[in-house]
Amino acid sequence: MTSNILSIAGSDPSGGAGIQADLKTFAARGTYGMSVLTALTAQNTRGVFGVHFVPAAFVADQLRAVLDDIQVDAIKIGMIGNAEIAEAIADILADRPHIPIVLDPVMVAKGGAPLLEADAVEAVRTRLLPLAALITPNLPEAAALLRRSEATDRTEMAVQADALRRMGPQAVLVKGGHLESAESPDVLIDSNGTTWFESPRLHTRNTHGTGCTLSSAIAAEMGKGSGIAEAVRAAKHYLATAIERSHELQAGSGHGPVHHFHEQWQPANDCR
Structure with a gap:
């Protein structure tokens, strides 16, 4: 039976990140995708030019409509936007602890535009983190959630991942893409201990939506029944290939999207 995966996130009209990337990823991973929109953005591969938050009550209406009708096997939460939306989501999901949640704490767009209001960080920290099976912050997001300086090496990455897990989520994946090194390691801390995922740094401008895509792929794999470490491993392989094949797309003049449907x-030159 096909697994049903729900994304709660903002919209990206250029198609590379947000809800659009999530739905592409769910489909590419062989699952049925659904979406609850938290925000509309005006953005493209060059930046974010405007954000309009969906009223929290209507976010809640969308979420209840899906949950009351369709079996949801996993949930990915991305861009939340503000504290009211975070509270509305938490109030509903707190009553459904059986659904695994992958929380990608989106705070800043690739080009530097803020995507999370300051008062929402505390709501994410106290209301959503404890509901998550897994959270997937990058180094700046992990530092913001912990109110400390950004990690600059693998040792501090592991320390911060452990500190985040003590705040309530079942597992934490801290992504090391911001490290100044030839490698791009990620560290997972869960009930089984510490696991490092080693990846070479891929030199490309086509990185728009990589965080959205990774967390969505993990949610899809977990919804299909994989354990957390297994889901992370499969999702990272999928994303790495999507980045490697991104040159096959021609979308935008800035940070281009990854190739979600590379498989x-x-x-074009192979079509018969």
Whole structure:
């Protein structure tokens, strides 16, 4: 039976990040995707030019409509926007602890535009983190959640991942893409201990939506029944290939999207 995966996140009209990236990822991973919109953005591969938050009550209406009708096997939470939306989501999901939640604490866009209001950080910290099976912050997001300086090496990455897990989530994946090194390691801390995922740094501008895509792929794998470490490993392989094949797309003049459907599409010059 096909697993049903729900994304709660903002919209990206250029298609590379947010809800659009999540739905593409769910489909590419063989699952049925659904969405609850928290925000509309005016953005493209060059930046974010405007954000309009959906009223919290209507976010709640969307979420209840899906949950009351469809079996949800996993949930990915991305851009929340403000404290009211975070509270509305937490109030509903607190009554459904059986659904695994992957929380990607989106705070800043690739180009530097803030995507989370200051008062929402505390709501994410206290209301959503304890509900999550896994959270997937990058180094700046982990530092913001912990109110400390950004990690600059692997030792501090592991320390911060452990500190975040003590705040309530079942597991924490701290992503090391911001490290100044030839490698891009990620560290997972869960009930089984510490696991490092080693990845070479890929030199490309096509990184728009990589965080959204990774967390969505993890949610899809968990919804299909994989354990957390297994889901992370499969999702990282999928994302790495999506980045490597991103040159097959021609979308935008800034940070281009990854190729979500690299396994399903033939390159144009291979079409018969």
